[in-house]
Amino acid sequence: MIAAPAMLSSVLALAEGPLDAHAAPELRWAGLALLLPLVSGVLCLFCGWMKVRSKLPAALTIAALGGAFATILRLQGAVGETPVVINLFDWISWTWGDGSRFHGFTANVDLYIDRLTIFWMLFVTGLGTLIALYASEYMESDVGKGYTRFFGAVSIFLFAMGCLVMGGNLVMLYLGWEGVGLASYLLIGYYFTKPEAVAAAKKAFIVNRIGDLGLALALFLIWQCYGTVEYAALWKAIEAAPASSEWTAQAIPWLLMLGAFGKSAQLPLYVWLPDAMEGPTPVSALIHAATMVTAGVYLIARMFPLFIVNPDALAAVAWVGGLTALLAATIGMAQYDMKRIWAYSTISQLGYMFLGLGVGTTFGASYHVFTHAFFKALLFLTAGAVMHGFAGQLDIRKLSGLLKVPGFRLVSLLAVLGCFWLAAFPFTAAFFSKDEILVSAFTAKDERVHVLGWIGLVVAALTAYYTFRVGFRVFFGPVKYEPGDEHHGHDGHDDHAHGSHGASAAHGGHGHHGEFHPHGPRWAIRVPLVLIAVGAILAGWPSYRTMLNHDEPNWVKTQIAQSSAYQGVAADSHGSHDDHAAAATAAGADQAHADHGHLVLGMDAHTAVGRLGSLACIAGILVSLYLHLINRGAADALRRTLMGSIATRWIVVGAERKWLVDEFYDWVIRLPLRVIANILGAIDDLLLDAGIVNGIGALPAAFGRLFRPLYGGVVQGYAVTMAGGVALVAAWVIWIWLRGAN
Amino acid sequence: MIPPLLYAASAICAVGLFLLLRQPTGKARLGATILGLAGLAWLLVQGVQASGAVGFDPQVALMSLAVAMATAAAVRVITTTRPVFAALYFVLVVVAGAVAYLVMGAEFMAFSLIIVYAGAILITYMFVLMLAQQAPDAGGPSVAYDRVAREPAAAVLCGFVLLAALASVVGDVRVNQQPAAMTEARANAAAWNRMRGMPELVQERITAELAAAGKDPMGWSPAGGLEVAQDGRTAMMPVTLADGTRHETVLKAADLPVNSTSLGWELVTSYPGSLELAGVILLMAMLGAVVLARRQTDMAEDDRRAAAGLSRTNVEDADLAGDRA
């Protein structure tokens, strides 16, 4: 069909190892996964131009995303164990000099499809379709206003995410990376008349710029060190020269890390994600919980061959992940806004994923991404449904007992289900994925990261606590609620058929709106919720199979093992029975460090982590149960007690005010920058503009003012000019003449 | 002339003139006058030195006096605030200029100058002053608007840059001049040539020469043309006397025609066209003066048509009517 680039074909000629990709021109239809969202984005644009006032954009987007999901499903069957490269069309192909290794730059619009790609795209497109369906009802008060814009941006997001994940080279990844950033910006700032939303959108964009700078630099350095940015050729180049001591090669993982931390909201760049909750809830669910924020995990997993040769970088990833998990969990414990709590829990869970990457279990990290995507989307969407029904109310102090409110039973049940998953309750999917990460932390070769296992266990307890703090407060207990103040705002539905007419007796005193009736969601919200809940449950399926039958390898693990994410990764403790995984790794004798060598509390690491994790989870839930359901006054009393003593006061204040990180950045980064900007601005205004530019501009005027008295219309003024001119010309001519005469 | 000194003298004159233009009073005025005169004297002394002449020459003294008088009067012309005084001082300038003309041997032009300028032009000025004179207001003997010079600094600067430039040419006149003998020879040849066109004058001069030489002044006849000597100072003309003898009559420079005769001859022989043009210019000036001085009426064309009993053209009104329709 289309000839593969020359470099690639030379690589393919040598293809032997598990990572050698082969060209698959017959699979060009896979490009539909990118084309369909793009087309729907363009059509949404067209709808906006035509001022369409119906739900047509939603239908277009859902259809396109569904089509993309179907394409990925079919691709899942069509691609075998070896990666394939599908050339869609040629794009950039420059050569200079003799065209040898470092004398060319090729970046075509290729798809690099391996099991990691498919695994990622499966949940991206699947969740994208379901959340778009959810949003079609959720956003319906904006039909004719921002509806088209919303779905246009969602389509663009899915297109960009597809580029990011499926792209065959780092240039496409970068394009997608920036594209999802753009979509994120557009969707956070969706309510652009709200100053907070605008500020949040800008914050997200600017903080991401810092990370993107790292990614861009990494991209340049990769070309400089390996002479290619195409994955297939890059893996060969790395295999040929794995551990270069050049500082440029050493710097690559650190720069990639910076990019990943920016996109995935890790320390020190996590600050944008909580504010991003200003966007509509489906956006929070899709972009800021399930898919886009995992792009950083994908990046490190995809580029893992570059990390595995740099243990320091890996340790840094692990530590950043572990500390982010801890910090975000402590903040999440003290917040009152439901969406913000989930946002901090997202950061915390992303921290787990990076911890997993850092300790070498790309499988664990990817599996956690997978499970997290479902239960976190579920939690956000249920929060959105609550918000939708209670006029924007998200304060957990003002909502109680929703399980008993008619129309919200299903939502509440699913939310509580999500809480169990987030808390990693034993034998939920998240329990297995978290378990995988913590076991790897305890058994990692690098001793520096072992303590992170303990931190992870602490975070697990904290997570269980704050998750059920929300769960018990909002969904259990006596029925009591106050509606939010967005009755006529973006979530208000005055024209909406109210699902509930039995208002609670404990109705809040917002008399000026008349009787408040919380309205339950309809099918377009319920169906995706149920399907996502089913997905969350089924996400544990591979682990259940492994648990029941120890000879059967975990399906996710086999998927990851057949990708670049497993290059150089040690076969872990299950290497004996995960034959496929072992076969998929690059050959290496010494990686088989079995966890029986690492005893935790005298037990096998796997058993110990399972028990300790369960214990932490249940302990957290029990504390929460007491403080937030059985004796709600005790929580306030505890807060008062802590506030009463100077020694403990900082805990409460710090956690509630997010450890003052925003303020710290404000003082340490924004203030100096602003001072510098003001100085430069003053230099620009006073020296360049007023001094040089206006000064030069004022010169003719000043010159004119000097001679203005001569040109007041009186004839002598003009005569002065004439006589002066004659005198000067005469003097000049005579001088020349005399000089010549003598 | 040494340029820096020349410029310095010009600058001193300029400062003096500037101060006088500012209308100072009392001692300041005296000082400014002395300063200006000193600058002027220095300038003149430099000029005389530059000519290379030595010793006292009454002609030079007279000329210097005339020049000083002309300059002083000119300065008064421009510093006095009363136009009548200015006109009178201008008469003084003309008289002093006429003296300079006389000293330089232009007798006819000297008297013409006095007659035309002091006699005719200045009288016209006086008439106009009487026609257009404004009554002096309370502040002094002159009209308020001209009591103080306008922009004297710019004016003096312009004037004296020009003076310095012109004066440096003056200093180099001697460098570029032809040898005096050559100039004289050429000038005399031209003069004798002019004389050839005046046979009666030649006859008169020869008769006088013959009488002075003791020959018979009557009944001679010319025996050839006027032969000018090499140096041009004399010319010879052979004549046949009444007794039939031949005599070489020698005419000297003193026998040449006087200034007014030569000038008239030169004017009509060399510049007849220019002379005609000058007449036309004067005629046109007369006509122009008549047209300009006619009393203007303030009536527009249409009013005058109406006044003369003709119908109005109403061009403007018709246009307006068209617009309204």
Next chain:
Amino acid sequence: MNPIDPQLPPGDPLVMLGLLASAILFAVGIVGFLSRRNMITMFLCTELMFQGAGLAMISYGRQHMDLSGQVFVIFILTVAAAEAALALGLVVLLYRRKETLSAEAWKELAES
């Protein structure tokens, strides 16, 4: 611009003085024209400049011993007379318009 070579034959001091006087008269005439406001005085100043020009003609005529210089003075007188007639006619006209002789009463050349 060099000191004059003493070997040169001496020049005529009368010519020098005449030329200097002409330059001075011309310059003073310009200064007066530029600095006086009264239109009649301004025209007197132009006459001063004519005087300077005439004197220069006479001086150069003497230097070259040529009568053309004096002939040109006749033309200068002619032009001066014509100019005086016209200029004074104009002055009278302008005076009738504004009842003043000040040149500053006429500012139509100003842009605003």
